[in-house]
Amino acid sequence: MALHNRVSQKELKQRLFEETEPRTTISFYHYFPIADPQSFRDELYLNLEKLKVFGRIYVANEGINAQVSVPASHFEAFK
Structure with a gap:
């Protein structure tokens, strides 16, 4: 299973433009130890894809930094 965007940026922008549901934009960072950033990232990707979250999330050993649209x-499930 590919755990990355399989759709072009242009198509994603078009989908967003055509959506009628309101979205909330969130930017945050949180420093905490992540022992296995790759596994953490993969699990996060699978969960957020189900919620139709768009954006960028950076995962590293020292924590997470995100700019997303939910x-x-x-939104409650995202929390």
Whole structure:
């Protein structure tokens, strides 16, 4: 299973433009030890893809830094 965007940036922008549901944009960082950043990233990707979250998330041994857009109907699940 490919754990990366399989759609072009242009197509993703078009999908976002065509959406009618409101979204919330969130930027955050949190420093905490991540023993296995790759596994953490893979699990995060799978969960956020289900919630239709768009954006960029950087995962490293020392924590996470994110700028994302979350559909309003999935905001509570995102928390």
